[in-house]
Amino acid sequence: MPGNAALRRRMLELEITQVELAHRVNDHIETVSGRYGTCCERTVRDWLTGKTRWPHVKQRAALEAVFGCKAEALGFVRRGAACPASPAEEQVQRRTFITSGPTAAIAAAVPVFSTRTTIGASDVLRLREDLEALRALDNRRGGHAELERAALMGAGRVLDLQQNGSASERVRCRMFGLAAEFNGVAAWSCIDARELDRAQQHLDTFMRLAGLAKDPDAQFRVWNLVAMLAHQRHEYTEAVAAGKAAQAVGITRRDPMLSSLAHARTAIEQAHLNDRQAALRSIGLASDAMGRAREMPRPSWIAFYGPAELHALTAVIRDRLGDAEAAEAASHQALALLPDQFRRNRALATVSLAFAQLHQGDVELATSTAGRVFTLMSGAPIPGRLRTRLGDFHRELLTLPGNAPAAREWADQFRTEWSRS
Template identity: 60%
Template sequence: MALDDTRGGHEGLERAALSGAEDALSKTKLMATQRIRQRLFSVAADYTATAAWSALDARQGDRAAALLGKALYLAGMGQDPIVEMRVWNSYAMLAHQRGEHSEAVDSGLAAQTTAVTRRDPLFASLAHARTAIGHSNLGDRQAAIRSLGHAQDALGKAKEGEPRPSWMAFYGTAELTAMRAIVLDRIGKSAEAEAASHLALGSIPEQFRRNRALATARLALAQLHQRDVDQACATASSVFELMAGSPIPGRMRSLLGDYYRDLITLAPDAVVAREWGDRFRTEWSRA
């Protein structure tokens, strides 16, 4: 998970996770109690969900979908509601990548119904925030704002210091604020989205380099949507500095591609737009 936080999804991370899943599953064939077998299925499910997340972050959608299906099956075998919630959260993100926004909302709602969201408000908050993004992509402003409110309320009830899996370490006030920025920009509140992005970047921990880079790209989009082209290009360029030394994950490359398409639509003749386009193509070829 530390490797994912800094570099993002890639083949090495996926292979390592699948190796862990295979090791756990091989042990279920040994003489063991049902309780131990169930726990091994849970471990294998978590590893497989990590591999699926890596494929998702790399924008390898078909592979991510296959791995998510396997992870959900193993989570059922292990009776693990935490992995089930994790898988539905990833399904919502995969649906967004595919432009299937109704399915993204449905996946967010499925995440909300898992047993862990009733036990731990932090998981409920993430599920509501993911649903809010789905609603915003459908253009349902009221539902998006309502889901954000539920996410904030649940986060306020979450207890610090509770034992939680390492993959959940990214989520808290800073990440919810970053997700709020996405929703606000998509429902046409770009100035508020810019403010939320600044707030998020002021509190996302340094070790979450990939998340900081994504939030920075979102900040650039919010600035661009306000026609602040010079500042937006400067902000977008800083993403490359944040990810220096590592290939840019597919999900981030796609987001930067969205920025570039909006840039040439809004300011096709601006010198700074042409310069940023040259930088983008250079960095893309290196990634």
């Protein structure tokens, strides 16, 4: 007897195992009749092999509810071709779904053929494409209110599907992971825009959903964002602790690229605590881990991190520790390697280069370098984090003795561009 290819295909699409399908069928039967069903793995196997071509009425109703379609669409063949249901089946239907004693109210409220959406791998892929589009927008423009709103709308769509749809446990975990990632984009957008209170709210939701998703990658990203938010609040000790928490996540020990990022993030905070030895040790560990990293499938959010970004972070650390010459060299290395699509990151690396040149006393070169940021970000508002760095550069420039023409020209350009952005 031929196997049931349609049912097998639907199970693969929704990532439902034989055991899980049996449980879900039994659960549905219990919901509408008050008594747990008798379906088992062998029952499902008989459906798949074609040994059972037309399940009995309660199981058919449950299958149609689980998959959201008629039994015929699942590859089942009605006995006697298009014969109507037998009187015996009608009697079972009436007894089971209408006169079930204490569960009559439930039976009346829950239709035999559920209208709940069945969530499958195609839904996950479609939502992930939306997520990737938001990340590409972030790389071009940086954090802004529209990006935050779009990310929250994406999270809302995912959670609405979770609430109103049925899915396998594996798909449900993926959906929680997607909801977490959308909230992570919203949190990151606020961090980049320096909307710190809203960032904290989204980060709290991100942390909760990452736990529900049981996703170690999301948990790593939570600690990475916690460190960045604490840094913006000048809570450097907490930021160091978050960086070390990221180092302790299991996935970090398995992927040197993530380990490198966690060590680099820790080094930034140690440098701001003026702990030179610890900062240099951490950035050295980040470099060593980067050297061990190999090509492998990774989530798209970490696409920004590689040798170029490590050089950019090294420049910040070296400049903070007073090594302006080494910071300038690291900034040049970062800009030589950064892909063009990471426009905001190139702008940040350019500001770091300007700081390094300013700290070596070359005011004219530093202001010329800083001015390139406005060209890089032309056509898009300047994100809050980048605006803060430019503001810091401007204030430090004004504190220098003398009133060099280069400084005056920069001040004029700064005021003009600031009003436009």
